[in-house]
Amino acid sequence: MYQFDYQAPDSLEAALAALRENDEAKIVAGGMTLLPTMKLRLARPEALIDINRIGSLAGVTEKNRAIVIGAMTRHADVAASKLVRDRIPGLADLAETIGDPQVRNRGTIGGSVANNDPAADYPAGLVGLGATVVTDRREIAADDFFTDMFETALEADEIITAVHFPIPKRAAYMKFPNPASRYAIVGVMVAETHDGIRVAVTGAAPCVFRVTAMEDALKKDFTPDAIAPIAVDGAEFNEDIHASAEYRAHLVNVMARRAVAAVG
Amino acid sequence: MKVSFSVNGAELSGDVEPRTLLVDFLRNDLGLTGTHVGCDTSQCGACVVHLDGRSIKSCTLLAVQAEGMQVTTIEGLADGDALHPMQAAFREEHGLQCGFCTPGMIMSAIDLLQNNAAPTEKEIRDWLEGNLCRCTGYQNIVKSIQTNAKSQ
Amino acid sequence: MDIQGEYHIAASPTEVWQRLIDPDVLSACIPGCESMTRASEDAYDCAVMAKYGPVKAKFKTTLTLSNINAPVSYTLSGRGQGGAAGFGEGVADVMLEETSDGTALRYTARFNAGGRIAQVGSRLIVATTRKFADKFFAAFSSGFDVAADDATA
Ligand SMILES: Cc1cc2nc3c(=O)[nH]c(=O)nc-3n(C[C@H](O)[C@H](O)[C@H](O)COP(=O)(O)OP(=O)(O)OC[C@H]3O[C@@H](n4cnc5c(N)ncnc54)[C@H](O)[C@@H]3O)c2cc1C
Ligand code: FES
Ligand code: FES
Numbered sequence: 157m158y159q160f161d162y163q164a165p166d167s168l169e170a171a172l173a174a175l176r177e178n179d180e181a182k183i184v185a186g187g188m189t190l191l192p193t194m195k196l197r198l199a200r201p202e203a204l205i206d207i208n209r210i211g212s213l214a215g216v217t218e219k220n221r222a223i224v225i226g227a228m229t230r231h232a233d234v235a236a237s238k239l240v241r242d243r244i245p246g247l248a249d250l251a252e253t254i255g256d257p258q259v260r261n262r263g264t265i266g267g268s269v270a271n272n273d274p275a276a277d278y279p280a281g282l283v284g285l286g287a288t289v290v291t292d293r294r295e296i297a298a299d300d301f302f303t304d305m306f307e308t309a310l311e312a313d314e315i316i317t318a319v320h321f322p323i324p325k326r327a328a329y330m331k332f333p334n335p336a337s338r339y340a341i342v343g344v345m346v347a348e349t350h351d352g353i354r355v356a357v358t359g360a361a362p363c364v365f366r367v368t369a370m371e372d373a374l375k376k377d378f379t380p381d382a383i384a385p386i387a388v389d390g391a392e393f394n395e396d397i398h399a400s401a402e403y404r405a406h407l408v409n410v411m412a413r414r415a416v417a418a419v420g
Numbered sequence: 421m422k423v424s425f426s427v428n429g430a431e432l433s434g435d436v437e438p439r440t441l442l443v444d445f446l447r448n449d450l451g452l453t454g455t456h457v458g459c460d461t462s463q464c465g466a467c468v469v470h471l472d473g474r475s476i477k478s479c480t481l482l483a484v485q486a487e488g489m490q491v492t493t494i495e496g497l498a499d500g501d502a503l504h505p506m507q508a509a510f511r512e513e514h515g516l517q518c519g520f521c522t523p524g525m526i527m528s529a530i531d532l533l534q535n536n537a538a539p540t541e542k543e544i545r546d547w548l549e550g551n552l553c554r555c556t557g558y559q560n561i562v563k564s565i566q567t568n569a570k571s572q
Numbered sequence: 573m574d575i576q577g578e579y580h581i582a583a584s585p586t587e588v589w590q591r592l593i594d595p596d597v598l599s600a601c602i603p604g605c606e607s608m609t610r611a612s613e614d615a616y617d618c619a620v621m622a623k624y625g626p627v628k629a630k631f632k633t634t635l636t637l638s639n640i641n642a643p644v645s646y647t648l649s650g651r652g653q654g655g656a657a658g659f660g661e662g663v664a665d666v667m668l669e670e671t672s673d674g675t676a677l678r679y680t681a682r683f684n685a686g687g688r689i690a691q692v693g694s695r696l697i698v699a700t701t702r703k704f705a706d707k708f709f710a711a712f713s714s715g716f717d718v719a720a721d722d723a724t725a
Contacts, residue, residue, distance in 0.1 A: 256550025306625025
């Protein structure tokens with residue numbers, strides 16, 4: 157790795173000040189994406205601002221019929237949270253499928269959301285559940301947050317502090333994992349929220365997206381059969397040695413039906 | 421940069437560059453070479469140690485990030501000549517061949533039993549997702565963990 | 573895993589061709605290109621700053637023009653060495669065809685990577701190549717002040 161400065165402030169204000177001071181500084185949360193990238197010398201931040209010591213950023217609470225998950229909450233802690241398991245079991249399941257136990261013991265929801273990897277699980281969770289991303293300065297609806305591959309609505313010096321998940325009536329997440337990394341080849345979150353039905357897909361395309369045709373069909377008839385004939389257009393889908401674009405398009409329907417069946 | 425944390429129960433402090441990985445600090449500065457580096461891309465689990473009791477990949481953590489915390493490596497498990505029960509179970513059940521993956525496997529397996537004292541075979545296999553073994557085919561590794569869980 | 577796209581440009585194939593072989597135009601259209609110097613008759617050394625998500629790194633790239641068949645087609649390839657990360661190579665076959673109102677530019681692009689970058693990043697290669705190619709050809713075509721057709725895969 158290249159040389160860099162390091163600091164681990166214990167308050168959000170200090171972290172923001174440090175971030176503003178240096179254009180080439182980066183936040184490190186779980187480090188599960190950033191450190192491997194730096195080891196490959198594909199990133200060269202001049203300074204790392206470690207937000208692991210800001211205690212107020214971690215933890216799960218319930219507020220106004222929503223589950224609020226602090227940005228520094230590890231995937232393992234979301235999966236093990238009684239509150240999440242009880243109120244949004246589909247979200248606890250999602251966290252449990254991320255990577256492996258050691259990645260889940262370090263990786264955070266804030267880091268995953270900020271990174272917006274096209275194959276990450278949380279983007280489907282946030283969009284599927286109609287969540288809101290809370291930052292140091294504003295609230296951003298998940299629908300507006302994930303803008304393109306690896307791109308989000310975040311400003312360069314903005315820090316995610318929490319994610320707000322309205323408690324749905326019912327929801328489930330189904331994913332077809334890459335056999336090696338566990339990243340989603342295709343992952344689908346289906347939820348019946350108090351504002352309607354949502355179907356969100358990750359892994360298939362460069363960025364998470366909703367399938368409104370499926371949402372409309374499920375509104376009339378909430379069964380796997382109702383969406384069986386609905387095909388998605390895979391022309392711009394991702395392709396790699398594990399799955400062609402065509403196969404990913406096929407998987408979207410299969411995973412969506414499984415999620416509907418799991419929602420019950 | 422100054423750091424102080426505990427390794428296998430001993431408090432220590434030292435000077436490290438921020439870019440030093442925990443695994444390099446353990447191996448090069450402390451001579452604790454039981455923790456291995458297999459892939460260096462956060463995928464193989466040969467480098468797994470415990471940080472405040474939880475298993476993590478020490479190739480993907482900076483040594484400075486361990487400030488004030490407790491690190492346990494494979495060297496910290498045995499009590500004198502008496503092996504830790506998980507180590508003993510791996511020996512008993514032939515849970516290793518070349519032994520390269522073994523320190524990571526054992527540190528990971530101990531974390532599993534802390535979370536789930538009586539895991540099913542499937543739960544064990546799922547948990548070992550982040551630990552790769554090129555020799556054993558995993559069969560005896562799973563058996564070792566089952567043996568240790570039963571004897572607890 | 574080829575990526576294809578098509579743009580319609582309101583200029584003659586000869587005019588489009590002149591710009592396709594103009595290093596100043598090429599360097600202005602390559603996303604993140606910071607400098608470009610002529611290395612030989614048909615090759616240029618470029619420094620490209622790649623920025624995708626957590627990645628932010630400068631690559632030294634050699635851009636080569638080959639299979640030149642003026643003013644109809646050529647192959648544009650860029651090979652970059654990423655040191656510890658491995659290497660990557662992108663190739664685009666470009667074809668021009670005269671139409672009733674100008675020129676149709678069609679391209680077929682692909683990218684190969686080797687070394688650790690391929691080990692950890694193979695799942696991102698197609699999407700990244702598509703984005704890169706779209707940006708390049710969109711910038712190139714808009715230089716003629718004409719809206720591009722949608723690029724299709
Ligand atoms: C072997 C392996 C397997 C994996 N498998 C999966 C998988 O199956 N599914 C999946 O979804 N993910 C997977 N991941 C990725 C993992 O979930 C990461 O934890 C996650 O993508 C990044 O989170 P982090 O906390 O580690 O962030 P970091 O690596 O610390 O940071 C990532 C980026 O986000 C920025 N950032 C971090 N926190 C904030 C914040 N609060 N506000 C603003 N910006 C911030 C950082 O500056 C950096 O640019 C895997 C990773 C590995 C190594
Ligand atoms: S060396 Fe750390 S995961 Fe392979
Ligand atoms: S025993 Fe050789 S790698 Fe596992």
